[in-house]
Amino acid sequence: MPSLQSYSTFGLSVSCDSIESFTDVPSFLSLYNSIENRADSAVYILGGGSNSIFTEDFNGKILVNEIKGISHFDTETHHYLRVGAGENWHDFVTLCMKEKWYGFENLALIPGSVGASPIQNIGAYGREVNALIDNVECVFLETGEQVLLSNTDCQFGYRDSVFKHALANKVLITHVNFKLPKQYALETSYGELAALTEPTPEKVYSKVIEIRKSKLPDPSELGNAGSFFKNPVVRHSVYQAIADEYNSVPHFVVAQSADFSDTEQSQIKIPAAWLIDQAGFKGKTLNKVRCHPTQPLVLTNLGGATGSDVITMAKDIIASVQDQFGIKLEPEVRLLGSKGLISL
Structure with a gap:
């Protein structure tokens, strides 16, 4: 089974049944249509692999999109x-x-x-x-x-x-x-x-x-998939409850009520990195998975991490942030198991 380690920037040691690339629509259709029993076969189309983490061996075919121009x-x-x-x-x-x-x-x-x-x-x-x-x-x-x-x-x-x-x-x-x-x-x-x-x-x-290089690890040097979680968008009342307890909560108004006096209808984005930091995960390590010390929104592979480590760390972060702030973080990355996409 060919290795998927170099096809995902997180770099977990996993494999798949086969990997083939295509450079145009006819070559893609030829590859795709050659797959027998497609209804029962796992197929995943991969681009740069920077937002996909294979948490275990993939029981199917990987098709790599190399359409250029x-x-x-x-x-x-x-x-x-x-x-x-x-x-x-x-x-x-x-x-x-x-x-x-x-x-x-x-x-x-x-x-x-x-x-x-x-x-x-x-x-x-x-x-x-x-x-x-x-x-x-x-x-x-x-x-x-x-x-x-x-x-x-x-x-x-x-x-x-x-x-x-x-x-x-x-x-x-x-x-x-x-x-x-x-x-x-x-x-x-x-x-x-x-x-x-x-x-x-x-x-x-x-x-x-300059900013990204100073805060974010280079995937070619330290395995990662960029921002692991989405920044949550919450009602104004949720933000206000947090602001009442914590000084200087970073936030951005993403949707303002047409009635400017009705702030409750506003939608507020709170950086997930701040929530994760406040929950105590910045720099924290679980086996070979680390919450990055300069950008806690990023989980990294210190070398030899497993899919189980990634899932456990992500679930711990989600549970802790939800317990402390009442906000459930959602992954931004695409997590894959043996048969395709999985959810936490």
């Missing part, structure tokens, strides 16, 4: 980009900066592939990718039908999309089409970006990389 045209008002799902995300962002196709600067150094970006609706430092997606090209697995999903069709939400729900395990993303306005406002309200003087896209891009 970047094309561009522009109008007076916008840049339009068609990007293969197998392109590396940060390399793509870096190319856009070089070509002065601005808009992605806040999303620099996010690990993974372009095809994963709409699934997760990746975001960082005040910007989410859905604001820049025009449409997504997909293929239905069972029929081979190629479809174009509009931004609205994708049903984007916070770290969420239709690809996690109605279309989960039903389509392959082949290309993502982006629409970048030539005139737009830089997003510098988040954290250390607010301190930039005379900000430019290049300055934001460089600062985001």
